[in-house]
Amino acid sequence: MLLTLTAEAGGNWSDASDLGYLLHKHPDKVQEFDLSVGTATVMYPEVAEARCTVALMLDVDPIELVRSRMRRGRDGFALGQYVNDRPYAASSMLAVALGRVFTTALAGTCRSHPELVDRPARLTIRVPVLPSRGGPDLPARLFGPLGWTVTAVPVPLDVELPEWGASEYVDLTMLATLTVSEALRHLYVLLPVLDDVKHYWVGVEETEKLVRTAGEWLPEHPEAELISARYLAHQRELVQTVADLLSDGTDAGRDDPVRPRDPRLADLRADAVLAVLAEAGAARVVDVGCGDGRLLRELLARPQFTRIVGVDVSEGELQRARRRLRADELSDAGRERLSLLQSSVLYRDSRLTGFDAAVLMEVIEHVDLARLPALERSVFGEIRPRTVVVTTPNSEYNGLYPTLAVGEFRHSDHRFEFDRSQFREWAETAASTYGYTVELAGVGPLDESVGAPTQLAAFTREGANE
Structure with missing residues (x-):
């Protein structure tokens, strides 16, 4: 071909x-x-x-x-x-x-x-x-x-x-x-x-992939019905699921109570994180604060990730991840690749060392500011992977959400939300303290005044490739 x-x-x-x-x-x-x-x-x-x-x-x-x-x-x-x-x-x-x-x-x-x-x-x-x-x-x-x-x-x-x-x-x-x-x-x-x-095999994961990849243009496409039917192997229940997702603009599996202008923001975040991991050549990845396993599922679908560990402090979230990933149905090789561990990122855990990359996707904002240094020591000082990827909301963007009151966070469990200058200062300080370099990027629709809705920092340990 x-x-x-x-x-x-x-x-x-x-x-x-x-x-x-x-x-x-x-x-x-x-x-x-x-x-x-x-x-x-x-x-x-x-x-x-x-x-x-x-x-x-x-x-x-x-x-x-x-x-x-x-x-x-x-x-x-x-x-x-x-x-x-x-x-x-x-x-x-x-x-x-x-x-x-x-x-x-x-x-x-x-x-x-x-x-x-x-x-x-x-x-x-x-x-x-x-x-x-x-x-x-x-x-x-x-x-x-x-x-x-x-x-x-x-x-x-x-x-x-x-x-x-x-x-x-x-x-x-x-x-x-x-x-x-x-x-x-x-x-x-x-x-x-x-x-x-x-x-x-075409399963429910393909519906989310279709919405993530074509959600911007598919609803208005004159051949939308044909595209959905063929992409999903003519499985009527899956086609209806896509129609429902596109008609109400919701983002399946997203915890944020606020509907963003781009309903695919959670998927765009995952895509951006996967792109950084691919560019870094990471094979062994730990997803810190994995929640219900959204990113873990994407990692499992890519054979270049040979060792995948999901970590969360909540056993309930880990159970949701097991169901989403159908962990009980995985082959022996799949069980060798994937592990789910209950642990806190604020404390030392030797099981999390030896990985190429660590991901904290929408995690740091759930930690009290006073305890953020403990998270930094754990991730950058103890786990110390070659690559660390962090995403977090950009508080400046919140004013574009019509359902958010002034000063309100995007989620009731957020302890803080950084603006762009605060996030840059935090990322550069953490990188300097623990021997990393850092690059910053925005994820999602870019507004000229306030930037993108999500901020991303890609940390690389100095001397890791020598």
Whole structure:
């Protein structure tokens, strides 16, 4: 399978080769990534200031296809598992490869050049062999409303026998002026929709993934019903769940009592944290204050995280996490990867040492300010991982929530909420005290006056990579 993405200089993009920063893939390198279905290769066949092209090739392992029932051909004949289009035509496998290889770009995160994230670029997508199960006009019906100019040329069944007519595949070319993150999210959702087959089990987690990735544009899309049905493998209960989530604007599993302007804020936070972990190359991760396991579920879905520990002071929250993760149904290998521990981040716990990264996602604001130094000593001084990721609300943004009174916190259990200067001062002081460097970023819709609703700090221990 092959997909190319080309960026051209113009408008806010003076140098098209900046695409490499957003994708976090160096243009001078050919990189390979092992996936459960085969090997993904990323290379740049064209790099110049005026035009830059990245190619993603997925080499599917045919033996693995046969071993897994979910990855077999869609045809019902006896040799369908051996004779199929899975290794050649773009499908949900290519969508999964996009998600694994370009995690940072999909999340809309670029720590080295954050100013590029929200800049639309002139983009061209090319997929030479794409299933279009619904006719050659289906790609235009799906991508057109999202701002793409679509050209889908039917691929003949046999070029030597034109009388046989066209196949159900098209050679797709699309042009648009969008951010790279928007373009990748469109592909991530709609490639499996065009194929109308998913190579992996579709459960309730897919509803949350669909809302997280397409929640901004799906409700108004003229083909919303078709997209939801195909993305969720025509499971009516799951499709109805997505319809309910999109109709009332709620964010499943979110504890905040205030509805933000962007209902996907909790998901955007998780995406941003995952992007930092991926960039840091973390394999062993401890989620401190894991709650009901939202982030743990995302970590489990990514094989690069080989050891995952969720920690919470509340046994009730840990029980919720066990149910969400279906911990009792995990395989032996899954149980080896995942542990859930009851513990407090304010005290020393030797079980939490030896990890590559620690995550405190919406945790510090639940600790009394007087006890924050104890948390710092525990995380940065005792656990002391190579990478620490902290997210917390930006109190300056609270004024944009119409249901919040002046001075009110976003959650009744918050002990404080930092503004941007306070968070910067805290993060830089903690980093200096314990031998870390720190980079700050915003998560969520950016307001010119007050910033983003969530603040993120990525700490890296000095000398950790030496």
